């Protein structure tokens with residue numbers, strides 16, 4: 099099926115579909131209040147041309163990739179703490195007039211269209227565009243797709259897991275690495291969601307009577323409940339860097 103590439107500057111009417119696709123692909127708590135989530139639509143407004151969409155012949159959204167231009171000096175030590183910080187900087191400050199890099203914060207493919215190369219096409223397009231205006235390429239705080247099955251394994255160890263054939267264990271991290279991306283490090287607190295325990299308990303469908311680490315379906319790490327009756331989800335991601343230009347063959 100031939101898909102057309104567009105973006106929210108050319109087809110702003112796709113905005114609700116982009117939101118719906120991302121929402122359907124993520125656990126609900128991922129869109130709760132957080133410094134980054136408060137600014138998510140600010141990213142659409144300010145950087146509409148960086149919100150890429152693949153649509154089918156009937157105009158239906160099949161996949162989306164969301165990002166924004168950033169300043170980055172190319173060193174691991176100067177990476178932001180994660181997606182919250184990227185959004186805070188990108189939306190609260192004036193847009194960079196000469197960005198060094200693009201930061202991709204989300205790639206989503208409609209579940210019926212997975213494993214068809216659409217995510218790869220979007221990543222390749224972002225790299226190609228970066229070659230024109232962001233010479234340091236593309237940085238991504240990757241949310242490894244199979245990590246929710248292993249919430250007790252530290253993210254550094256998980257990211258280092260390899261299959262018997264030597265390929266990366268996590269399918270989404272593998273896609274990046276096999277396109278020629280390099281793993282830069284861990285974004286330990288990429289997205290932080292702090293909410294009253296009652297809200298988490300309602301979401302889980304069971305009470306959280308005491309402090310400690312509680313398992314949260316769809317989360318990469320446990321939820322930390324503290325004695326002040328709040329629960330904090332601190333999502334770690336894996337920073338990867340794609341050079342600008344064509345992807346590895």
Ligand SMILES: CC(C)(COP(=O)(O)OP(=O)(O)OC[C@H]1O[C@@H](n2cnc3c(N)ncnc32)[C@H](O)[C@@H]1OP(=O)(O)O)[C@@H](O)C(=O)NCCC(=O)NCCS
Pocket residue numbers: 123124203204205206207208211212213214215216217218240241242243269270272273
């Ligand atoms: C992450 C995501 C965009 C990847 O899209 P995709 O179309 O699955 O990407 P790929 O085609 O590169 O697939 C990656 C691997 O997963 C495998 N895969 C994808 N969908 C699969 C499915 N339904 N069943 C089995 N394997 C699947 C692919 O075969 C591929 O494995 P390979 O490297 O051995 O070939 C997509 O899974 C998604 O939208 N997930 C939910 C949102 C998300 O977590 N986004 C990432 C963080 S922002």
